[in-house]
Amino acid sequence: MNETHSLAGRSVLVVEDNREVRTGICRALQAAFAGLSASGVATAGEARRLLFGPERRAFDLALVDIGLPDGDGVEIIRAIADALPETMPVVITIFDNDRTLFDALAAGAKGYILKSATMASLIEQLRRIDAGEPPLSPQIAHRMIAHFRAMPRLSAKAEDGEPAEALTRREQEVLSLLGKGLTAVDIAAALGMARNTCATHIKAIYRKLRISSRAEAALEADRRGLLRDRGDG
Structure with missing residues (x-):
């Protein structure tokens, strides 16, 4: 059977200041996905010019490093999430601490991959996009689960001991899509509502x-069984 993946024939921007790493990622992507076009830049300034400048180009995916020589990759992620709904922003970095992880997710990152991953693992994570799964390094997924397990369960009870308010049917639909990584713009379009x-x-x-981040929303959606396909038995 001929395998097809969502990145085949698409355009990807790799924002990475290390030339060797940047070149390696671009070559691996082009080898793994038929017809894929990969462009690499080394700085936040170059990324902004390609994404938002007069010579802007359309990208389906942006792999963004956090530590750039002229800026913070999280700000690039936020700018993409706010203004380019057609571009999927994914972090690729050496940083695996909670602060960087949750700052990036709150900014709108739809995936978080560690550079310690092999190229084969990187490709496997990106292939999951086709199944609607966020590309996450296993260490990051475990870190997210551990982080929220350690937090008080404020979603189950109010701080004064009163039960949390029930979600309406529409709010459950929105929570389900938030948990799957969709932006507010994507959700509005999917559900046919105004932004x-x-x-x-x-x-x-x-x-x-009683939550304040997309990561917490995803965990709550999963806890409520909203991320499982209706056809799953």
Whole structure:
């Protein structure tokens, strides 16, 4: 059977200051995905010019390093998430600490891959995009689970001991899509609602569940069984 993946024939931007690493990632992507076009830049300034400048180009995926010589990769992630809904921002970095991880996720990153991964592992993580799964290094997934398990379960009870408010059916639909990594713009389009209406639902979800980040929303969606396909038996 002929395998096809979502990145085949697509365009990818690799933002990485180490020339050898950048070249290696671009070559690995081109070898793994038929017809893929990979462009590499070394700085935040170069990335902004290609993404937002007069000579801007359309990219389906942006792999962004955090530590860049002229800026913070998290800000590039945030700019992409805010203005380029057609581009999927994914972190690729050496940093595996909680602060960097959750800052990136809060900024809109839809995946987080460590540079310690082999090229084969990198490709495998990116191939999961086709199945609607966020590309996450196994260490990062374990870190996220450990982080939230250590937190008080504020979504189950209010701070004064009162039960949390129940979500409406629409809020559950929005939470499900938040848990799958969709942006507010994507969710509004998928559910046929105005962006302001979607934003109102997200604020209500965060208030009712006593959460404050996309990562917490994803964990809560998974806990409620909202990430499982309806056809799963």
